Amino acid sequence: MSAPIQNQVSLMDLEPAADDLTREVLHSLRETPHRLSCRFFYDETGAKLFSKICDLKEYYLTRTELQIMNEYLGEIRHCVGPKAAIIEFGSGSGQKTELLLESLERPWCYAPVDISREQLVELAERMSARFPDLWVQPVCADYNTPFNLDGIIEADARRIVYFPGSTIGNLVPEQAITMLRRMKGLVGDRGAILLGLDLAKSREIIEPAYNDSEGLTAAFNLNALKHVNRVTGTDFNVSAFEHRAIYRPEQYRVEMHLISSANQTVRINGQCIRLEKGNHIVTEYSYKYPLEVFDRLLATAGLRRIRTWFDRNRWFSLQFIQSSACP
Numbered sequence: 001m002s003a004p005i006q007n008q009v010s011l012m013d014l015e016p017a018a019d020d021l022t023r024e025v026l027h028s029l030r031e032t033p034h035r036l037s038c039r040f041f042y043d044e045t046g047a048k049l050f051s052k053i054c055d056l057k058e059y060y061l062t063r064t065e066l067q068i069m070n071e072y073l074g075e076i077r078h079c080v081g082p083k084a085a086i087i088e089f090g091s092g093s094g095q096k097t098e099l100l101l102e103s104l105e106r107p108w109c110y111a112p113v114d115i116s117r118e119q120l121v122e123l124a125e126r127m128s129a130r131f132p133d134l135w136v137q138p139v140c141a142d143y144n145t146p147f148n149l150d151g152i153i154e155a156d157a158r159r160i161v162y163f164p165g166s167t168i169g170n171l172v173p174e175q176a177i178t179m180l181r182r183m184k185g186l187v188g189d190r191g192a193i194l195l196g197l198d199l200a201k202s203r204e205i206i207e208p209a210y211n212d213s214e215g216l217t218a219a220f221n222l223n224a225l226k227h228v229n230r231v232t233g234t235d236f237n238v239s240a241f242e243h244r245a246i247y248r249p250e251q252y253r254v255e256m257h258l259i260s261s262a263n264q265t266v267r268i269n270g271q272c273i274r275l276e277k278g279n280h281i282v283t284e285y286s287y288k289y290p291l292e293v294f295d296r297l298l299a300t301a302g303l304r305r306i307r308t309w310f311d312r313n314r315w316f317s318l319q320f321i322q323s324s325a326c327p
């Protein structure tokens with residue numbers, strides 16, 4: 001389960017098996033509307049495309065969250081406290097995490113959890129070299145599936161779950177509540193959650209972030225089909241799909257779709273899925289909650305916001321969250 005990689009770092013390998021992925025893809029393609037998990041965006045190519053998207057002018061999220069962090073690092077450090085164990089969900093390139101770890105007082109453990117194996121290994125090696133006193137424990141897993149870090153992180157450590165990038169917005173509210181409950185259990189009453197959340201705002205700001213003029217988001221969305229073909233043996237004809245992103249403010253979310261540009265049949269594991277021209281597959285939701293709506297999700301999960309940092313436009317928030325039972 002644990003394989004050594006360079007710099008004394010061992011990967012905890014909980015990556016889902018190909019058979020399970022095939023079953024999941026078949027099941028989600030049979031749903032109405034057809035769906036594919038946004039997890040399939042992030043193979044090696046997808047992870048690189050996402051890093052480029054983060055640098056786009058239209059993709060305000062990364063720039064804005066970094067701006068908040070840079071401005072409030074002192075306060076964040078104070079809230080997190082010394083010798084913390086940082087568990088990051090969906091660590092990606094770790095750009096924000098590097099900033100966080102640099103500012104913290106003697107953090108002792110960093111456990112990045114991500115499904116994108118190549119990027120995760122690269123990140124773990126980079127962090128291990130960059131912070132030689134830090135124990136780096138990468139976990140390759142689907143973060144929606146419970147995993148246990150008890151054998152790795154001491155019971156009395158102050159655990160901080162770090163979940164930046166508004167990645168929680170990729171979960172529908174019921175899944176987000178389940179995830180928040182799990183995080184609450186993972187950190188216990190002594191720990192906390194540091195979470196980046198994009199906020200509801202006008203369509204003119206949100207939609208271009210998912211429909212950029214360079215076509216990177218379109219390439220990122222379509223790449224999910226190539227990834228699914230490779231890992232599950234599906235025969236998606238990638239050139240017969242088009243990217244579309246729509247903001248639906250009444251549902252607080254952006255929807256990313258792949259639109260079938262022809263009548264076609266997709267084969268997976270001996271089964272056929274029929275798609276008519278104009279049918280769509282939902283590949284991602286990105287929820288943009290008003291603060292009070294997200295507070296209700298937190299309350300349902302037994303959590304509450306202790307501190308909130310905003311950018312000057314109040315487009316994005318970084319929240320420090322604890323169990324409601326904490327004083």
Ligand SMILES: C[S@@+](CC[C@H](N)C(=O)[O-])C[C@H]1O[C@@H](n2cnc3c(N)ncnc32)[C@H](O)[C@@H]1O
Pocket residue numbers: 038039042050054062089090091092093094096113114115116141142143144164165166167
């Ligand atoms: C929107 S990116 C955010 C990356 C980074 N945290 C940031 O703030 O820029 C989402 C990250 O979560 C990972 N991810 C997506 N779905 C996942 C899943 N189901 N399980 C584990 N990791 C997942 C992706 O590989 C990617 O690195």
